[in-house]
Amino acid sequence: xxxxxxxxxxxxxxxxxxxxxxxxxxxxxxxxxxxxxxxxxxxxxxxxxxxxxxxxxxxxxxxxxxxxxxxxxxxxxxxxxxxxxxxxxxxxxxxxxxxxxxxxxxxxxxxxxxxxxxxxxxxxxxxxxxxxxxxxxxxxxxxxxxxxxxxxxxxxxxxxxxxxxxxxxxxxxxxxxxxxxxxxxxxxxxxxxxxxxxxxxxxxxxxxxxxxxxxxxxxxxxxxxxxxxxxxxxxxxxxxxxxxxxxxxxxxxxxxxxxxxxxxxxxxxxxxxxxxxxxxxxxxxxxxxxxxxxxxxxxxxxxxxxxxxxxxxxxxxxxxxxxxxx
Ligand SMILES: NC(=O)c1ccc[n+]([C@@H]2O[C@H](COP(=O)([O-])OP(=O)(O)OC[C@H]3O[C@@H](n4cnc5c(N)ncnc54)[C@H](OP(=O)(O)O)[C@@H]3O)[C@@H](O)[C@H]2O)c1
Numbered sequence: 565x566x567x568x569x570x571x572x573x574x575x576x577x578x579x580x581x582x583x584x585x586x587x588x589x590x591x592x593x594x595x596x597x598x599x600x601x602x603x604x605x606x607x608x609x610x611x612x613x614x615x616x617x618x619x620x621x622x623x624x625x626x627x628x629x630x631x632x633x634x635x636x637x638x639x640x641x642x643x644x645x646x647x648x649x650x651x652x653x654x655x656x657x658x659x660x661x662x663x664x665x666x667x668x669x670x671x672x673x674x675x676x677x678x679x680x681x682x683x684x685x686x687x688x689x690x691x692x693x694x695x696x697x698x699x700x701x702x703x704x705x706x707x708x709x710x711x712x713x714x715x716x717x718x719x720x721x722x723x724x725x726x727x728x729x730x731x732x733x734x735x736x737x738x739x740x741x742x743x744x745x746x747x748x749x750x751x752x753x754x755x756x757x758x759x760x761x762x763x764x765x766x767x768x769x770x771x772x773x774x775x776x777x778x779x780x781x782x783x784x785x786x787x788x789x790x791x792x793x794x795x796x797x798x799x800x801x802x803x804x805x806x807x808x809x810x811x812x813x814x815x816x817x818x819x820x821x822x823x824x825x826x827x828x829x830x831x832x833x834x835x836x837x838x839x840x841x842x843x844x845x846x847x848x849x850x851x852x853x854x855x856x857x858x859x860x861x862x863x864x865x866x867x868x869x870x871x872x873x874x875x876x877x878x879x880x881x882x883x884x885x886x887x888x889x890x
């Protein structure tokens with residue numbers, strides 16, 4: 565039995581509930597590999613879980629994604645060997661750790677051109693963008709899209725990839741400081757969410773045209789107004805709630821706003837089995853290779869400063885992705 569360091573919470577609450585603890589780590593079990601993790605991705609869902617908005621049984625670890633090197637393989641693992649570079653984004657919570665046992669079926673091998681840090685900052689967010697623009701709506705050249713938080717982790721990836729597919733993206737940001745990052749990611753125009761009538765500012769930016777798809781992960785503060793930005797028969801995708809839980813929506817409202825479609829998807833069912841996960845990851849790695857998806861690491865924190873990482877994320881202070889370094 566060796567040891568590892570992992571972030572643990574015993575109660576829900578502010579960032580300070582997270583503590584780094586040294587604990588025993590058993591040898592990898594059947595179908596598992598032991599990873600030495602080199603980079604860990606922060607995702608906003610980690611905040612929802614730490615706060616208890618998405619409750620977990622405690623004590624619990626936190627974090628969904630990391631990259632690293634296979635240290636040892638358990639019985640019946642045939643597709644990985646010690647030394648392989650791999651990453652995962654859905655092996656159960658507990659990625660905030662320096663070493664970890666992970667089911668082999670949850671791993672994807674990293675191509676040489678994708679660094680560990682790039683994978684840890686991109687996999688969860690990039691796989692989210694992948695299903696949002698391939699499955700939720702198959703983005704086509706000429707589509708007009710509204711992407712909220714276009715300077716954020718998922719937002720930048722979605723914007724850059726959709727733009728590469730020929731869509732026109734109007735982005736929103738919560739502060740003018742993030743405007744340049746949204747424009748660099750490919751937005752044709754950026755709307756400041758502090759504008760008292762930002763839906764109208766969106767329409768001014770498009771010459772009155774409404775969006776084929778609105779991608780909204782802000783939730784409480786934006787979702788109702790997002791309905792006003794979708795074209796008749798358009799799609800509103802509520803895929804997160806960074807500002808708080810989204811309001812309940814009466815189906816009749818969708819009728820009044822133009823026979824709209826509303827969906828609330830998640831990255832996990834879209835990547836439930838190993839073959840689908842690895843095919844979607846190959847699509848993402850191909851997009852990275854073509855330059856359609858770029859790495860934008862906004863901040864790095866050592867794992868023992870995880871509290872500061874969460875504080876920065878909740879203060880909306882970081883543009884791009886946050887990476888934790890064990
Ligand atoms: N359903 C899925 O499959 C799925 C998968 C991954 C992520 N998500 C969701 O996608 C969103 C983006 O995730 P991410 O990890 O890339 O995070 P992120 O975009 O880097 O951070 C969240 C962003 O939300 C915006 N925001 C608006 N109101 C906020 C508030 N009150 N507090 C904090 N942030 C606020 C901020 O952008 P501005 O300051 O520019 O407004 C902030 O940058 C999150 O809502 C997440 O839950 C969903």
